[in-house]
Amino acid sequence: MATFQPVRGMHDLLPQEARRFSFLIEQGRALARQYGYKEVHTPILERAEVFSRPLGESSDVVGKEMYLLTDRGGETLALRPEGTAAIVRAFLSNGLTDVLPWKIFYAGPMFRYERPQKGRYRQFHQLGIESIGSATPWEDTESIALAYRYLISLHIEAILEINTLGDTPSRAAYKEALVTYFTKGRSSLSALSQRRLDQNPLRILDSKEPEDQELVRNAPLLKDFLTPEAQMFFETLCLGLQTLGIPYRHNPRLVRGLDYYTHTVFEFVPSTGSGTVLAGGRYDHLVTLMGGPAIPGFGWAAGIERLSLMASIEEKMECLIAVIAIGYEAEAHVYADLFRRQGRIVEVFCGKDLGKLLKKADKRGARYAVVFGEEEKRSGTILVKDLDRRTQEHVPLACLERFAADLL
Ligand code: ATP
Ligand code: MG
Numbered sequence: 001m002a003t004f005q006p007v008r009g010m011h012d013l014l015p016q017e018a019r020r021f022s023f024l025i026e027q028g029r030a031l032a033r034q035y036g037y038k039e040v041h042t043p044i045l046e047r048a049e050v051f052s053r054p055l056g057e058s059s060d061v062v063g064k065e066m067y068l069l070t071d072r073g074g075e076t077l078a079l080r081p082e083g084t085a086a087i088v089r090a091f092l093s094n095g096l097t098d099v100l101p102w103k104i105f106y107a108g109p110m111f112r113y114e115r116p117q118k119g120r121y122r123q124f125h126q127l128g129i130e131s132i133g134s135a136t137p138w139e140d141t142e143s144i145a146l147a148y149r150y151l152i153s154l155h156i157e158a159i160l161e162i163n164t165l166g167d168t169p170s171r172a173a174y175k176e177a178l179v180t181y182f183t184k185g186r187s188s189l190s191a192l193s194q195r196r197l198d199q200n201p202l203r204i205l206d207s208k209e210p211e212d213q214e215l216v217r218n219a220p221l222l223k224d225f226l227t228p229e230a231q232m233f234f235e236t237l238c239l240g241l242q243t244l245g246i247p248y249r250h251n252p253r254l255v256r257g258l259d260y261y262t263h264t265v266f267e268f269v270p271s272t273g274s275g276t277v278l279a280g281g282r283y284d285h286l287v288t289l290m291g292g293p294a295i296p297g298f299g300w301a302a303g304i305e306r307l308s309l310m311a312s313i314e315e316k317m318e319c320l321i322a323v324i325a326i327g328y329e330a331e332a333h334v335y336a337d338l339f340r341r342q343g344r345i346v347e348v349f350c351g352k353d354l355g356k357l358l359k360k361a362d363k364r365g366a367r368y369a370v371v372f373g374e375e376e377k378r379s380g381t382i383l384v385k386d387l388d389r390r391t392q393e394h395v396p397l398a399c400l401e402r403f404a405a406d407l408l
Contacts, residue, residue, distance in 0.1 A: 009114070009122025019315075020308050021125065025107045028127045028150055028302070032105035035146045037129050039105045042086045048078040050089045054289045055082075056259035058200040065112035067122075079111035084260075084283070084299050085290070087130045092292045100133025100295065107304070119275055119306045128280070128301030132287065135296040137233050140264045140282055141240030143298050147278050148246050150302075151268060154311035158268035158277055160247065163254035164234040165261050165281075166226050174225040175201055185215045205255045221252045233263050260286040264298070270310060277310060278302035318345055319368075321407075322361030325350045326373030335372060335382065335400065342404040362387060368407070 006012060013021055029039060048068055055062045067079040080086050083106050096102055107127035114120055131143055144160070151158055165171065178201045186194060190209035197204065205216055226234070241248050248266075256265045256279065265281035280300025287295040321344050325332030329350045336346045347364060349357045354371065361369050371383040381394040384403070395403050 007122070009116035011121065011123075017308065020311070020313055021304055023313055024154070024304055024307050024311065025127055027153060028107065029105055031146060031150050031153065032129055035103075035129075035142065037103045037105040037131075039107075040087070040090065041106065041108065042080075042083075042090050044080055044109065044111075045077045046080055046086055046089065048076045050290075051078055051081055051085050054085045054088070054260050054286055056200065058196060058203055059259060061112060065114055067111045067113060081110055081112050083108075083110070083126055083128050083301055084130060084286070087299075088132070088286055088290050088292070088297070091132055092287070092290060097293060097295060101139075102130075102132040104130045104132075106130075119303070119309055121305060125304035126301040127304060128299060130297060130299035132297040133295055134298070135284065137236040137264070138240055139298050140237050141244065143280070143300060144241065144266060145244050145246060147268065147280075147300055147302070151278065154307060154313070156268075156277065156307065156310045157271045158310075159249055159271055160241075160266060160268055161251040161254050162237070162241075162248050162264065162266040163251055164223070164226065164230060164237075164263055165255065165265055166222055166230040167233075167262060167284075170222065170226045170230045171202075171262075174220070174222045177220045177225060178202065178204070181219055182215065188215060200259070202255060205253065216253075223252050230263065237264055256281055260289060266300070272310075275306060277306045318365075320364060320366045321346045322357075322364065322366035322369045323348045324354065324357045324361065324369055324371045326352060326354055326357075326371070328372055328377060331372055331377075335370060338401060339370070339404045342401070342407075344404060344407070358385075358387075 048066070051066060052062045057063055061081045066081050069077050071077055087104055087106060091097070091102055108125065109123050110126050111123055113122055116122060129143060129146065131139055148160065166174065179197065182189065182197050182201060182204060186197065188211065189197065189204070190207065190211050192209060193204045193207050193212050204212065205219065207216060254265055254267060260283040261281040262284040263282040267276045267279040269276055278300055282296070282298045284296040286297055287293065321339055323332050323336045323339070323346055325348065332348050332350060336348045339346045349360055351357050354373070358369055366387055369385040369387055371385065376382050379394065380397050382397060382400060383392060384395050385392040
């Protein structure tokens, strides 16, 4: 019988990778805490509209990538494709709109039906922050600074690209100009972008279809349609980044795939050319889109698989103690417990042949072997072997606790 394989685009995190993931999340969590963020967990399943309404049917995530299922009660649910809409749902359904800002850190699996390739999976993991309730460009600056410090701490070299999508009046004026421009060239657009032209012309700028590229390249730029307020907002952000010493590049063609962004959008693009590692922006209308009051927000998310591909993490060697019992299994487990209560990592090996057991312990990467056999039983001691230094000593059982605490 054939064995089961994981679902395409989904993978097991085996111990080494799982450790890297834990490290990346712990590092992000600790740094976010320094900036005043608190962690929350939201469910993996949400009602599908939690995502389809704010992200827009014409977004790739909703239109092509969302995992949908009908539960036994007939309700349409989605495996969450991203964190922001779920966090805003939690913000609203828990009635948290009175105490602002609400600053949240999250980490966990996300699901998108995409073509799997390096750094792109169908179950992947994100960590991110959302700051709900602050409307000033300094909020954007501070949140981007957190992202920047995080990537630096992981030794990831990535270029920060920023842009502004302006406010509602800027967007309306720009949209009109875009429609005029793309309508003239309509026949040379891809079928997908012709549809976008009617539904959501801004999205054409995000097109990956080769036949669209020429028109997209020469399209009008939003920066020429900004209201003075939107212009000012963007300038303050740039100034803020300069003040904090954060290098950036203004990419006037950067648009993000989701409908809910306003003003600032940004991405950290690895200097080695592979996909975006961390991205986000401001979403001043998202809370209203989801049925709440007019409360602004800002957030970003990083793909943990992509972080892991790029991060250089110093692996701390774990100090494993092998408790080896020649006979005397019960005693071995008592001593193992004693070492564990001192915070040590311990595995127990029982058998008859000390040589074989030592070899086994060595293969597991043990730093110390603690041997208890006939001779130790008689003398009331335990034999401690330092497997690196190749030294050994008999420790009286009465001193064992002290010894365990002082061990390297
Ligand atoms: P891309 O353009 O690479 O598809 P995106 O704009 O769809 O990215 P976001 O929705 O902004 O991505 O998600 C934030 C981050 O999550 C991305 O920068 C990336 O690191 C990660 N990410 C997104 N989709 C995937 C995926 N399918 N597999 C692994 N990581 C992903
Ligand atoms: Mg995508």
